[in-house]
Amino acid sequence: MLVYWTNRLAWAISRKDTTAQVPVGALFVSSDIQNQAIPKVVAALRCIQQVDAVRSQRIKRQVKRILVVGSRLVAYGIWYRPLRMISLADDWVKDNATSCERIALTIVHEATHARLWCFGYDEPLRGRVERICNYQALVFASRLPEGATLVAIARAAMDRDPEDYSMERRRRRILDALETVLPKRIVALVARFSRGRAA
Numbered sequence: 669m670l671v672y673w674t675n676r677l678a679w680a681i682s683r684k685d686t687t688a689q690v691p692v693g694a695l696f697v698s699s700d701i702q703n704q705a706i707p708k709v710v711a712a713l714r715c716i717q718q719v720d721a722v723r724s725q726r727i728k729r730q731v732k733r734i735l736v737v738g739s740r741l742v743a744y745g746i747w748y749r750p751l752r753m754i755s756l757a758d759d760w761v762k763d764n765a766t767s768c769e770r771i772a773l774t775i776v777h778e779a780t781h782a783r784l785w786c787f788g789y790d791e792p793l794r795g796r797v798e799r800i801c802n803y804q805a806l807v808f809a810s811r812l813p814e815g816a817t818l819v820a821i822a823r824a825a826m827d828r829d830p831e832d833y834s835m836e837r838r839r840r841r842i843l844d845a846l847e848t849v850l851p852k853r854i855v856a857l858v859a860r861f862s863r864g865r866a867a
Contacts, residue, residue, distance in 0.1 A: 688713040689728040694736040705736045705761045712771035719811050730782040736761050741845035745774040747781035754778040773805045773818050780804040795830020802826040
């Protein structure tokens, strides 16, 4: 419940751009970062629209918002079903090495989660679901004029160990990310609380 309200508040106070088919919001202190990140995500959505119009329309129906917030230590992108929202890691989006096409690949991956979620899936299937999402990213990348590097990224993601997608490993990545911004005592409390909830 706390995650829901945190994400909802973050969306409410974020700066938004509604010129693309899906509203994009960014939650940053620096306006320079806002001015850099939001246009990159909007350009990524336009890239999807140009390369695969059918997929773009599907994304428009299934994803209601994209919020640029969080850390790449957890994930580049996360599908959050209760708000029908994709979160993209702000440190990754603002990185000059991250291209609009790479952001588009992540949006395609997370939007595939949105599409599959209507069928429902449990933890034991997560590895297979991630493989399907990575395959859809690979299909999209293969349609890009200069997508060879992105095809290789998607193919490598398809070959990852399914255990990398388990809740325990995700929990560990979140705790590692928190250690970069919070005191160790607080992270230890979060770790203890999250261990109890996961059990």
